Amino acid sequence: MKSRGKVGVISLGCPKNQVDTETMLGRFVDAGYGLTPDPNDADLLVVNTCGFIADAVEESREAIREMAEIKAAHPGKRLIVTGCLSQRLGESLMREIPEIDLMTGTGQFDRMIPLLERPSIGSIPIQPVEGDHGGSVGHAEIGLPKRAFDEEASRVLTTRPHTAYVKIAEGCNASCAFCVIPQLRGPFRSRQPEEVEREVRRLVSSGVREITLISQDTTMYGRDLAPRTSLADLLGRLNAIEELTWIRMQYLYPTLVTDALLDAVAGFEKVVPYFDIPLQHSHSDVLRRMRRAERGNTVRDLVKRIRAKVPDASIRSTFIVGFPGETEEEFKDLDRFLEEVHLDHVGVFLYSDEKDAPAHAFSGKIPMEIAERRRETLMRRQMEISRLRLKEKIGSIIPVMVDGTSLESEFLLEGRTVGQAPEVDGLVILNQGYAEPGEVVSVQITDAFEYDLVGEILDVDE
DSSP: OOOOOEEEEEEOSOHHHHHHHHHHHHHHHHTTOEEOSOGGGOSEEEEEEOOSSHHHHHHHHHHHHHHHHHHHHSTTOEEEEEEHHHHHHTHHHHHHSTTOOEEOOTTOHHHHHHHHTSSSOOBOOOOOOTTOOOOEETTEEOOOOSSSOOTTSOOOOOSOTTEEEEEOEEOOOOOOTTOOHHHHHOSOEEOOHHHHHHHHHHHHHTTOOEEEEEOSSGGGTTTTSSSOOOHHHHHHHHHTOTTOOEEEEOOOOGGGOOHHHHHHHHHOTTBOSEEEOOOBOSOHHHHHHTTOSOOHHHHHHHHHHHHHHOTTOEEEEEEEESOTTOOHHHHHHHHHHHHHHOOSEEEEEEOOOOTTSGGGGOSOOOOHHHHHHHHHHHHHHHHHHHHHHHHTTTTOEEEEEEEEEOSSOTTOEEEEOTTOOTTTSOOEEEEEOOOOTTOEEEEEEEEEOSSOEEEEEOOTTO
């Protein structure tokens, strides 16, 4: 097939957006386009945006402007903007950056190439699909995708070849006061379990050995299907796939981490004991204002239940500081919570006052300097906790999946334990021995830092 030009893509935001980008790249390849990492070499410049919080919005705007400058220096290039920021701002974004030739909302990749082939392209009003409400988002009419995933679409992985994200659902039904995701992605829609299994089998046949199941609310999986199913059932189905080594999950809503799910993690050998649970806070009053379902006692009980049923579990969570009305005592409760439970991985975010989110109307806004001080306090606390927890592993022998040559040195390898997710957690630096990427090897830990481990690959006969 003759090449129709080259496509250069910038993908911003979360792994869920990354999967969208990979699907979009697959469509371009199937249509006869080539791919290039150099925007100066691209005929089509594509920015898949994030519009979740203010920092992400600004990062997306900056990326679009950078591509607009490249377009201006190379007549004939076209600039396409898609994703959550397009969905959120609509045509107002095109008025702000008129160099944009084509803009689509979330999940509209099947329409992008036909629209590009029109003689004149510009802002495309996307009509609501059946079952969605559509309506005004910003100043544009942007419809939401009906399906969670297009199984027929090809996909070009942008992760390491042996690991991949698998999106098992789209959208969200939660009503958290700080979040605009339901407006950008629509209501929660699960993929059929057999569809997910087929995708995982295709990935495994191409060399993938670790999959990470993702969605906006992964524990909600299957509750909207007929017949109804569950995340635990899906794990059992995927656990039976030969040559698949590790199954990981991210974005688990706290109140839906059931005993059945914990039993599945403990019982299925390929499901790693890793829990990524955005708790957001520990104080009941803050959680109530956030419109979260859990409370301080249930958050603490959840950590205890996980460790009781899955003793070797690694727990990752994220928290928001500076939420409207957060008192010093409420913040101190969160600080004490981290000291009490000793989580393995923690991310702390400043509250972002998004005008489209319910919390924008709340009183009691916290000055940024106070919120930043609180964030720094928690991160210092967690750094020490992480250092102590990793130090305990010195001398132990643990399984590590090798990712490849270390970014630190071409003479070192790097990998991850079951408790380290790709891209978001620490690493194991391997300074002795060799293994191919995707292999799981026994490693003796010899040193530890705040977030990373150091170890030596052991011979299989040792």
